Amino acid sequence: MKITDAKVFVGGPGKNYVTLKIQTDEGIYGLGDASLNCRETLPAKYLEDYLIPCLIGKDPRNSEDIWQYFYRGAYFRGGPIAMAAIGAIDMALWDIKGKIAGLPVYQLLGGKSREGALVYAHATGHDLDALLETIGHYQSEGYKAVRVQCGVPDMPKGGYGIAAQDDDSKHFITQFGSLPDEEIWDTDKYLRYMPTVFEKIRERFGDDLKILHDVHHRLLPREAAAFGKEIEKFNLYWMEDPTPAEDQSALRLLRQHTTVPIAIGEVFNSLWDCKQLIEEELIDFIRVSVTYAGGITHVRRIVELAALHHVRTGFHGAPSHSPISMAAQGHINLWAPNFGIQEYLVLGTKECDALFPSDHYYKDGMFHTSDAPGLGVDFDETEAKNYSYERRYHPVVRLEDGTLWNY
Ligand code: CS2
Ligand code: MG
Secondary structure, three states: OOEEEEEEEEOOOOOOOEEEEEEEOOOOEEEEEOOOOOOOHHHHHHHHHHHHHHHOOOOOOOHHHHHHHHHOOOOOOOOHHHHHHHHHHHHHHHHHHHHHHOOEHHHHHOOOOOOOEEEEEEEEEOOHHHHHHHHHHHHHOOOOEEEEEEOEOOEOOOOOOOOOOOOOOOOOOOOOEOOOOEEEEOHHHHHHHHHHHHHHHHHHHOOOOEEEEEOOOOOOHHHHHHHHHHHHHHOOOEEEOOOOOOOHHHHHHHHHHOOOOEEEOOOOOOHHHHHHHHHOOOOOEEOOOOOOOOHHHHHHHHHHHHHHOOOEEEEOOOOOOOHHHHHHHHHHHHHOOOEEEEEOOOOOOHHHHHHOOEOOEEEOOEEEOOOOOEOOEOOOHHHHOOOOOOOOEOOEEEEOOOOEEOO
């Protein structure tokens, strides 16, 4: 069996999905996702200029050797661009493998450890009332877990993941401008206000709701430790990215001061990025995604290391990546003995479903992965003609005096 062709498509409804399609001489094809938010053309170019020429003629069944060829075979290794490109190839090869075997990918990993994956929705409000209403909406749709982001009074444009004033859609979809928006952040205001938000949520929704919160790298280690300690009583499911995790040793300070569960890893690209946090047991959930962390082959290694250290999975997910990535994670989620939770935002717009048809579905707080052979998602190339790349940027964040801060 040989790979005969591979093509990359960039574009999609409201988002620049980067979709790889690998074709074989036996008519079977595989799909992968290389969507690197706000840098989408780069993994596409990396694939087209460097990886695809080496893929042609290779046996697609040798996914391990192909992974090693592109990772170990490169002198300059790692980083989000290369790992997203390798990740897309790897997903597509698992898709092909499943189609050859006539089995869904989770069967190739070791079968089902559970029937579906617990997911969390994004509840967001420009103020507390709007947030409480959104949480109520998700609860009525059966969600058992919500990640809550709330506007902070007197900090109108500074919180991560806050719905716009006029947004009553209930779904938080990150709006990225064609040039970077600027946000103003004030740590003191945030630290004073957020505990009152968790208190109100518990009062209104009781003890069973799983509450998650994303700090989005905004705090210093000492501030995060103090914050974690203060909110322990609200029994969060996790506190995400409390500090920028380049300084991984800083997480020791948090651990010494608080038992609030910590989730980190959405910007990590390899096992090497995760190693210290996992081995020192400084986190409770690992947030990598199959897209930026080298596909199923590599993420499986991360998951297995994590399992040795009581770290559960909490993969970064839709809406940042495409339904192909969501599917690949869905298969790992069904198998992984140390599965925790999956990030999930309803991608199910008509346009998105038309571009990526599948029978995955959401029901009662769980994501159910298709039993179709391979990843169980298709890509409609005729639909794809409706879309093209549109430049988008993450916002940048400044403190009130102008100092640049972490988005
Ligand atoms: C966020 C991300 O969902 C999350 O946890 O931290 O969506 C992040 O802001 C984006 O992926 C950035 O592109
Ligand atoms: Mg996050």
